[in-house]
Amino acid sequence: MTILNLEEQFMNRIAADEKIEPKDWMPDKYRKTLIRQIAQHAHSEIVGMLPEANYISRAPSLRRKAALLAKIQDEAGHGLYLYCAAETLGAERDTLMDELHTGKAKYSSIFNYPTLTWADMGAIGWLVDGAAILNQVPLCKCSFGPYARAMVRVCKEESFHQRQGFEILLTLCNGTAEQKQMAQDSLNRWWWPSMMMFGPNDADSPNSEYSMKTKIKRFSNDELRQRFMDATKPQADILGLTIPDPDLKWNEVTGHWDYGEINWEEFNNVVQGNGPCNKLRVKARKEAWDNGKWVREAATAYAAKREQRKSETKQVA
Amino acid sequence: MDNRKRWPLWEVFIRGKHGLSHKHVGSLHAADADMAIENARDVYTRRQEGISIWVVESKDIAASDPKLNDAMFEPAADKVYRHPTFYDLPDELKHI
Amino acid sequence: MNSKTEYILHLADNGLILAQRLGEWCGHGPVLEQDIALTNIALDVLGQARYFYQYAAEVDGQGKSEDDYAYLRGEREFKNFLLLEQPNGDWAHTIMRQFFYDNFMQLVYTKLLLSTDKQIAAIASKAIKEVNYHLKFSSEWVIRMGDGTEESHERVQNAANTLWEFTGELFVPTDYDNEMASQGIAPDVTSLKNEWENRVNEIFAEATLQVPQAIWFQSGGKTGVHSENLGLLLTDLQYLQRTYPGASW
Numbered sequence: 001m002t003i004l005n006l007e008e009q010f011m012n013r014i015a016a017d018e019k020i021e022p023k024d025w026m027p028d029k030y031r032k033t034l035i036r037q038i039a040q041h042a043h044s045e046i047v048g049m050l051p052e053a054n055y056i057s058r059a060p061s062l063r064r065k066a067a068l069l070a071k072i073q074d075e076a077g078h079g080l081y082l083y084c085a086a087e088t089l090g091a092e093r094d095t096l097m098d099e100l101h102t103g104k105a106k107y108s109s110i111f112n113y114p115t116l117t118w119a120d121m122g123a124i125g126w127l128v129d130g131a132a133i134l135n136q137v138p139l140c141k142c143s144f145g146p147y148a149r150a151m152v153r154v155c156k157e158e159s160f161h162q163r164q165g166f167e168i169l170l171t172l173c174n175g176t177a178e179q180k181q182m183a184q185d186s187l188n189r190w191w192w193p194s195m196m197m198f199g200p201n202d203a204d205s206p207n208s209e210y211s212m213k214t215k216i217k218r219f220s221n222d223e224l225r226q227r228f229m230d231a232t233k234p235q236a237d238i239l240g241l242t243i244p245d246p247d248l249k250w251n252e253v254t255g256h257w258d259y260g261e262i263n264w265e266e267f268n269n270v271v272q273g274n275g276p277c278n279k280l281r282v283k284a285r286k287e288a289w290d291n292g293k294w295v296r297e298a299a300t301a302y303a304a305k306r307e308q309r310k311s312e313t314k315q316v317a
Numbered sequence: 318m319d320n321r322k323r324w325p326l327w328e329v330f331i332r333g334k335h336g337l338s339h340k341h342v343g344s345l346h347a348a349d350a351d352m353a354i355e356n357a358r359d360v361y362t363r364r365q366e367g368i369s370i371w372v373v374e375s376k377d378i379a380a381s382d383p384k385l386n387d388a389m390f391e392p393a394a395d396k397v398y399r400h401p402t403f404y405d406l407p408d409e410l411k412h413i
Numbered sequence: 414m415n416s417k418t419e420y421i422l423h424l425a426d427n428g429l430i431l432a433q434r435l436g437e438w439c440g441h442g443p444v445l446e447q448d449i450a451l452t453n454i455a456l457d458v459l460g461q462a463r464y465f466y467q468y469a470a471e472v473d474g475q476g477k478s479e480d481d482y483a484y485l486r487g488e489r490e491f492k493n494f495l496l497l498e499q500p501n502g503d504w505a506h507t508i509m510r511q512f513f514y515d516n517f518m519q520l521v522y523t524k525l526l527l528s529t530d531k532q533i534a535a536i537a538s539k540a541i542k543e544v545n546y547h548l549k550f551s552s553e554w555v556i557r558m559g560d561g562t563e564e565s566h567e568r569v570q571n572a573a574n575t576l577w578e579f580t581g582e583l584f585v586p587t588d589y590d591n592e593m594a595s596q597g598i599a600p601d602v603t604s605l606k607n608e609w610e611n612r613v614n615e616i617f618a619e620a621t622l623q624v625p626q627a628i629w630f631q632s633g634g635k636t637g638v639h640s641e642n643l644g645l646l647l648t649d650l651q652y653l654q655r656t657y658p659g660a661s662w
Contacts, residue, residue, distance in 0.1 A: 060662035066460065069455055081343055171662060175660055288441040292504070295558075297322055300323070302558075355450065356446040
């Protein structure tokens, strides 16, 4: 069969909403796009552990400490599911890790902002996880089977994360004036980076078209951003917090909230490595991996020894 | 790092409840089978998802070739007589 | 404070301080699978601590909450083992600390199942299942590292040598220990020493490790005389509660 026929067949399967599985024929571009996206997603999960891990030791109650630990642990799990999904396409985890550590691979730029107060644990749960959920729910129907299945599991687990964050902020907003100020300050710092999480405007998003065509992606960046905007505004009202956007206005005609201009220069700089914490985050991940090398090697060596002893015993018997 | 130093990939199967069969839930890395079971417990049963775990090294799984799907699975499509609805029986007939 | 409250707080503090240390690994583990595994242990021991703090509050009768004990006591009031406040160090130190503690707590909880105090027995019956798993996990890692590579062997032997001086305290009874033992609420800790040592010998033999010889054992944690590590650990842990007195979170 010619490549052209295969490609046509592949697109027919996509059109029929069939899932593509790892051993199925797929165009090279589809494979590469998926590996890049799944790896970025996986990296985002494990780099995303770091800003929150910054507050585990300082969580202000035992209940909060347990919830935060469990939440960050979930993120490790999500990273793991995603690395495994990428592995079905032939991308080894170690290779992907190297790409993260050398700066070749990207991850969600929001994790390059620092967590400065306890309220940031609330804002991350509410806004960052809220935005992530909007991105991730459509991915449960993504055309690539292992990615879609990983996302089903992720979404199921993620459902407590946003509630956890909102509850933190709600408690602060119902607390002392100082606590409420802490919550507002946190929203001020995390709002725009959250809006940027959906990526560049559709017109400036180079990879989007192919992803939409092959149903890796089902909604455009701007569509998802608008959904986030519309969902979040009433939630901010419940908290009694003000979204830091002077241009925010209800649009009677469209039935949506209109929002102000996003600072794409800042976004591009953070993506390119100039955010406040890019170096710190990659360094922390690289150190964890490098310091773990002897541990991983020890386990491998021990497993080999044990295997050998087993076969020696068998021979004797 | 050469391949012998990497932890191999394992496929994880979990029995969710008594009476159900084990179902594939995902994969993970581990140095040996014992560690794979423990990792599976820590990764895949944190929310009481299971009561029994199987692990098998991914490289030990033999799989059918999707290129042969037509030959493998299409021939079953027209064997309608294998299904109970193929048989015309009077409506008054009960419990059959 | 009565002996029983002190004893329960001792158990609670052990869980909290260990959880605080293990939480430092979250996001920094040697491989994702083990990062997740260690956080599971952290959550288990934190959970145990919370049960004990809540029960301590009841026995203490001062109308305090679990957080009052965790966040508003000073370093001289904490009754955890010195072993648990020791820094994480490398994976070998963290696992060795865990192994010494799991080995001990497995024996303690087994005895506490028969405690004359029904609530302590109930907490023990939940905790014993967790500790059985922790002990399996930490023992296996001690063996893996001991009998793994040259480097891992050296590191884990080093960890054993460094932490050994903090293990003596596990078996030194305090006044509250003695009081609890006499009431059948808790075991006589001196009676656990032989079995604890036997298991160390057994696992170390399999791991090809030398059991360290101590000239002197440190002690004092159980009565609130700690190493310098604890004050810093608490500074971190208690930061928000101390900075904003009376606020709820």
